[in-house]
Amino acid sequence: MKHALQNIILEIHQKEDKISSQGKTLIDEAYEMTLYLQDLLFSAKGHIIENGFCNDAEEINFFRTIKPQILGKLIYYNKVYRIETACPVDNGKMYYGYFSTQLANLKREYMAHVCNTDFYRYYRSGRTDRDDTYFKRGNINYHDGLNSIVFEIDPLFSTFFDYKIARIIANELLYSYLLTKINPEENPDTILQKPESSNDVFWTDSKNALIELVYALHASGVISHGKIGIRKISLMFQILFRIPLGDLHHAFLRMKTRAGSRTAFLDQLKLSLEEYMDKDL
Structure with a gap:
């Protein structure tokens, strides 16, 4: 199980890719991922409570990196499911207003409870000098006036600050998702309705491969001297190949943490x- 814990993040990415490739609706995808992540979190909890950790480094790694990825995405997909199932219409002013309100609420919550905290600055700076305090069980300091959620957590399976990182991860994913919903040029349905002037041109590799290419072109600044954004570059490819790429930022985050x-x-x-070049030699 120790080896399995280290591969959990990779397994989550593989599950996301598998569901995404099945062409499910966003509601179905969010629901399936919520159930999957809930079971994964429950299994991890059972293992930790029963077996504990081999050393402090393993415990810190779990509560700083592994558990927040599971819980953060669980919070994210559950929120997406709730947002999507409560959406009043498919498009128009009410649609735009609904998602704009959701985005405003997210920003307000983020400013009030996350980004202005000492822990947020600690985590974002990449510091590790206080990891023994933040990511080992039994170190919760109630004198700090912590959020009331601290009273509901299981002290055998939480340090409280793993929850804080999970909220950061979830909020970043939600921010990207909501921006996509209120930006018309990110709407896959709109892209697929473009005139099909070249039916013989289509993308035959994975969506992640195309997204990797889009980000590489954006990062290198080779299109319009780097003066156009990632969304416009992705839109050109989506129109050219008539393929919706969905949440670019979410896919990019998975690339940054992929194995290998x-x-x-x-x-x-x-x-x-290089192999093609060698054929002419």
């Missing part, structure tokens, strides 16, 4: 080109 090469598609492109 983070630029697998670009690596393969380079290899393929």
Whole structure:
């Protein structure tokens, strides 16, 4: 199970990719991921309570990195499900107003409870000098006036600050999701309704591969001298290949934490080109 815990993040990404490739609605995808992550969190809890950790480093890694990924995405997908199932209409002013209100609420909550805290600055700076305090069980300091959620957590499976990181992860994913919903050029349905002037041109690799290419072109600044944003670049490819790419930021976050090469598609492109060059030698 120790080895399984280390691979949990990879397993979550694989599950997301599998569900995404099945063409499910966002509501169905969010619901399925919520159930999956809930079971995953329950299984991890059972293992930790029964077996504990081999050392302090393993405990800190779990509560700083592994558990927040599970809980953060569980919070995210559950919120997406609630937002989508309460959406009043498919488009128009009410649709835009609904998601704009959700985004405003998220920003207000984030400013009030997350980004102005000492812990947020500690986590964002990449510091580790207080990890023994923040990510080991039994160190909760009630004199700090912590959020009341602290009284509901299981002290055998939480340090409270793992929950704080989970909220940061969830809020970032929700922010990207809501921006996509209120930005018309990110609407896959709109893109797929474009005239099909070249039916023989279509993308035959994965969506993640195309997103990797889009981000590489954006990062290198080779299109319009780097003066256009990632969304416009992605829109061009979505129209060209008539393929909705969905939540770009979410996919990019998965790439940053994927096992092995983070630029697998670009690596393969380079290899393929070199092999093609060698044919003429």
